[in-house]
Amino acid sequence: MLIILLGSVFVYIYYLKDKKEQLDAIKRGFCPKCHQKSIELTDQRSGGCSGPKILSYECVECGYANSFAVENNGSCG
Numbered sequence: 623m624l625i626i627l628l629g630s631v632f633v634y635i636y637y638l639k640d641k642k643e644q645l646d647a648i649k650r651g652f653c654p655k656c657h658q659k660s661i662e663l664t665d666q667r668s669g670g671c672s673g674p675k676i677l678s679y680e681c682v683e684c685g686y687a688n689s690f691a692v693e694n695n696g697s698c699g
Protein backbone atom coordinates (compact mmCIF):
# COMPACT_ATOMS: atom_id res chain seq x y z
CA MET A 623 0.00 0.00 0.00
CA LEU A 624 2.81 2.40 0.94
CA ILE A 625 4.70 1.48 -2.20
CA ILE A 626 1.66 2.31 -4.33
CA LEU A 627 1.29 5.64 -2.54
CA LEU A 628 4.95 6.54 -2.98
CA GLY A 629 4.77 5.41 -6.59
CA SER A 630 1.84 7.64 -7.39
CA VAL A 631 3.48 10.63 -5.67
CA PHE A 632 6.61 10.05 -7.72
CA VAL A 633 4.60 9.79 -10.94
CA TYR A 634 2.76 13.00 -10.04
CA ILE A 635 6.01 14.90 -9.38
CA TYR A 636 7.50 13.52 -12.57
CA TYR A 637 4.37 14.56 -14.45
CA LEU A 638 4.59 18.13 -13.12
CA LYS A 639 8.31 18.34 -13.93
CA ASP A 640 7.69 16.98 -17.41
CA LYS A 641 4.88 19.44 -17.97
CA LYS A 642 7.05 22.37 -16.83
CA GLU A 643 9.80 21.35 -19.24
CA GLN A 644 7.26 21.17 -22.06
CA LEU A 645 6.00 24.66 -21.23
CA ASP A 646 9.58 25.96 -21.12
CA ALA A 647 10.21 24.58 -24.60
CA ILE A 648 6.98 26.12 -25.88
CA LYS A 649 7.87 29.49 -24.36
CA ARG A 650 11.09 29.38 -26.35
CA GLY A 651 9.00 28.68 -29.45
CA PHE A 652 9.82 25.00 -29.84
CA CYS A 653 7.63 21.92 -29.90
CA PRO A 654 8.65 19.70 -26.96
CA LYS A 655 8.07 16.59 -29.04
CA CYS A 656 9.64 17.20 -32.46
CA HIS A 657 11.68 20.32 -31.56
CA GLN A 658 10.53 22.27 -34.58
CA LYS A 659 9.49 25.90 -34.46
CA SER A 660 5.96 24.93 -35.39
CA ILE A 661 4.14 25.33 -32.12
CA GLU A 662 1.03 27.47 -32.17
CA LEU A 663 -1.26 28.89 -29.53
CA THR A 664 -4.69 27.52 -30.38
CA ASP A 665 -6.79 28.57 -27.42
CA GLN A 666 -6.55 30.97 -24.52
CA ARG A 667 -9.02 31.01 -21.68
CA SER A 668 -8.97 33.21 -18.67
CA GLY A 669 -10.49 32.28 -15.35
CA GLY A 670 -11.11 35.90 -14.44
CA CYS A 671 -8.83 38.44 -12.78
CA SER A 672 -7.40 36.19 -10.10
CA GLY A 673 -7.67 32.75 -11.68
CA PRO A 674 -5.03 31.07 -13.80
CA LYS A 675 -5.03 31.30 -17.57
CA ILE A 676 -5.43 28.13 -19.62
CA LEU A 677 -3.24 28.16 -22.71
CA SER A 678 -3.66 25.47 -25.35
CA TYR A 679 -0.85 24.80 -27.79
CA GLU A 680 -0.67 22.63 -30.86
CA CYS A 681 2.18 21.64 -33.12
CA VAL A 682 1.35 21.76 -36.82
CA GLU A 683 4.31 19.50 -37.57
CA CYS A 684 3.73 16.42 -35.41
CA GLY A 685 0.27 16.98 -33.97
CA TYR A 686 1.42 17.45 -30.40
CA ALA A 687 -1.22 19.22 -28.34
CA ASN A 688 -1.31 20.20 -24.71
CA SER A 689 -2.82 22.81 -22.45
CA PHE A 690 -1.17 24.59 -19.55
CA ALA A 691 -2.47 26.53 -16.61
CA VAL A 692 -0.36 29.61 -16.05
CA GLU A 693 -0.60 32.24 -13.35
CA ASN A 694 -2.45 35.32 -14.42
CA ASN A 695 -0.26 38.26 -13.50
CA GLY A 696 -2.98 40.71 -12.60
CA SER A 697 -4.02 41.83 -16.05
CA CYS A 698 -6.96 43.76 -14.68
CA GLY A 699 -5.09 46.33 -12.69
Ligand SMILES: [Zn+2]
Binds near residue numbers: 653682
Ligand atom coordinates in the same frame (compact mmCIF):
# COMPACT_ATOMS: atom_id res chain seq x y z
ZN1 LIG B 1 5.94 18.93 -32.95
